[in-house]
Amino acid sequence: MEFLRPASWEEALAAKAEHPAAVPIAGGTDVMVEINFDHRRPEYLMDLNRIGDLYAWEVAGDTVRLGASVPYTRIMEELRAELPGLALASHTVASPQIRHRGGVGGNLGTASPAGDAHPALLAAGAEVEVESVRGARRIPIDDFYTGVKRNALEPDELIRAVHVKKAGGPQQYSKVGTRNAMVIAVCAFGIALHPGTRTVRTGIGSAAPTPVRARAAEEFLNAALEEGGFWDNGKIITPSVAKRFADLCAGACNPIDDVRGTAGYRRHAVGVMARRTLTWTWESYRGAGRTTEGAA
Amino acid sequence: MRVEFTVNGQLQQADDVWEGESLLYVLRERLGLPGSKNACEQGECGSCTVRLDGVPVCSCLVAAGQVEGREVVTVEGLADHAAQRSRGARACGTPLDEARAWQARGTDSGAGEGTPLSPVQQAFIDAGAVQCGFCTPGLLVAADEMLERNPDPSDADIREALSGNLCRCTGYEKIMDAVRLAAARQSEGV
Numbered sequence: 001m002e003f004l005r006p007a008s009w010e011e012a013l014a015a016k017a018e019h020p021a022a023v024p025i026a027g028g029t030d031v032m033v034e035i036n037f038d039h040r041r042p043e044y045l046m047d048l049n050r051i052g053d054l055y056a057w058e059v060a061g062d063t064v065r066l067g068a069s070v071p072y073t074r075i076m077e078e079l080r081a082e083l084p085g086l087a088l089a090s091h092t093v094a095s096p097q098i099r100h101r102g103g104v105g106g107n108l109g110t111a112s113p114a115g116d117a118h119p120a121l122l123a124a125g126a127e128v129e130v131e132s133v134r135g136a137r138r139i140p141i142d143d144f145y146t147g148v149k150r151n152a153l154e155p156d157e158l159i160r161a162v163h164v165k166k167a168g169g170p171q172q173y174s175k176v177g178t179r180n181a182m183v184i185a186v187c188a189f190g191i192a193l194h195p196g197t198r199t200v201r202t203g204i205g206s207a208a209p210t211p212v213r214a215r216a217a218e219e220f221l222n223a224a225l226e227e228g229g230f231w232d233n234g235k236i237i238t239p240s241v242a243k244r245f246a247d248l249c250a251g252a253c254n255p256i257d258d259v260r261g262t263a264g265y266r267r268h269a270v271g272v273m274a275r276r277t278l279t280w281t282w283e284s285y286r287g288a289g290r291t292t293e294g295a296a
Numbered sequence: 297m298r299v300e301f302t303v304n305g306q307l308q309q310a311d312d313v314w315e316g317e318s319l320l321y322v323l324r325e326r327l328g329l330p331g332s333k334n335a336c337e338q339g340e341c342g343s344c345t346v347r348l349d350g351v352p353v354c355s356c357l358v359a360a361g362q363v364e365g366r367e368v369v370t371v372e373g374l375a376d377h378a379a380q381r382s383r384g385a386r387a388c389g390t391p392l393d394e395a396r397a398w399q400a401r402g403t404d405s406g407a408g409e410g411t412p413l414s415p416v417q418q419a420f421i422d423a424g425a426v427q428c429g430f431c432t433p434g435l436l437v438a439a440d441e442m443l444e445r446n447p448d449p450s451d452a453d454i455r456e457a458l459s460g461n462l463c464r465c466t467g468y469e470k471i472m473d474a475v476r477l478a479a480a481r482q483s484e485g486v
Binding site (some may be wrong): 002003005025027028029031032033035036037041042045046049088095096097098100101165180181182 | 371
């Protein structure tokens with residue numbers, strides 16, 4: 001094994017072009033486990049810790065450009081206002097020790113269906129900025145996950161940043177596990193209200209081969225909200241609408257039975273989380289946007 | 297490969313390090329500092345917690361090559377680290393020989409007397425927060441870091457800060473007592 005230690009982003013791209021099999025390592029949450037357990041012996045290990053750019057974020061206009069290695073700790077502490085869904089998801093990642101090292105780039109690189117950031121990124125409608133010596137491109141999050149632990153990266157590409165619109169409305173994130181810390185999600189659910197476009201987006205984790213959106217549920221809810229004039233009148237979401245939304249979210253799952261839970265349990269739990277998080281976000285929208293109307 | 301980094305305030309060198317090796321392995325097997333414990337090797341248990349550039353991390357998840365030129369504090373250097381902090385001075389460090397010879401010798405009669413302890417170490421002894429002791433080094437490093445950041449932690453703060461450290465003996469109550477005790481002593485300047 002050879003240890004590559006690029007000092008800059010350009011050096012990293014050059015190294016990845018020369019050695020497409022090189023495995024990038026930043027927080028080590030996934031890569032080191034595979035090496036410690038002898039599940040993987042990459043020919044080249046490429047340390048990204050020295051590339052300061054990956055640890056920076058900037059808020060420009062209505063978008064946050066989040067460096068791939070910005071630790072979850074920083075996201076949950078410093079980007080709660082701009083990226084509330086991702087901040088909540090970040091807080092559910094493992095433990096303080098892991099959150100100090102791990103970032104969204106690693107979650108995306110591994111592309112595990114159980115990665116905690118994915119539902120929040122799907123719900124927010126993020127874009128992944130990837131680059132190789134051939135050039136840079138932005139991959140919409142909807143096109144990023146291509147299979148179990150597979151993503152849309154080319155062999156010579158590295159993940160540089162994630163672009164996420166600043167939240168224009170309430171966002172929520174929910175995760176099911178046996179305890180609060182140190183759990184891999186049994187399943188997880190993210191939701192974001194986008195009042196600007198009058199749409200709701202969702203993300204489901206650990207309940208299908210890849211992280212997925214509940215598209216049919218979103219379409220149903222968007223139509224129901226529009227039809228009922230909910231965005232303007234700020235009424236309480238009708239229980240039947242919430243239930244139908246929850247059922248459609250459960251229906252969007254394609255889960256398996258495994259040690260963490262059965263497929264049936266996952267479907268059920270996603271439905272419960274969908275109904276709850278919809279209620280939380282909608283109540284927050286009603287409360288913030290319309291303090292008098294319909295509040296009783 | 298060779299890795300040079302600062303351990304407990306002093307520059308150290310490890311040779312013949314395999315490229316896939318963890319920081320934990322380098323500390324234990326190459327530098328002779330077995331205080332950081334090797335249990336799960338997957339970041340689940342927190343027994344291997346050390347400070348890397350001030351931040352608590354699982355040393356089993358840090359590749360050795362990633363620490364080149366960086367600063368690590370292990371449980372063996374915790375007493376010195378805490379002492380320097382309370383004096384407001386920069387740590388001069390714990391030499392490797394001293395760190396290797398370091399033993400927990402508290403001021404209670406059972407544990408002997410002598411070697412100075414950090415306040416959090418003394419509090420663990422006084423509160424009876426140590427049973428088998430395997431998780432203790434990681435808990436000490438994590439608790440000490442929290443008290444550095446947050447001198448007056450709530451119970452929720454303590455639980456959150458220690459949520460990445462598993463203990464299978466104590467049921468955590470004595471550990472909570474110990475950290476509360478250390479915080480109280482720290483605030484009283486004891």
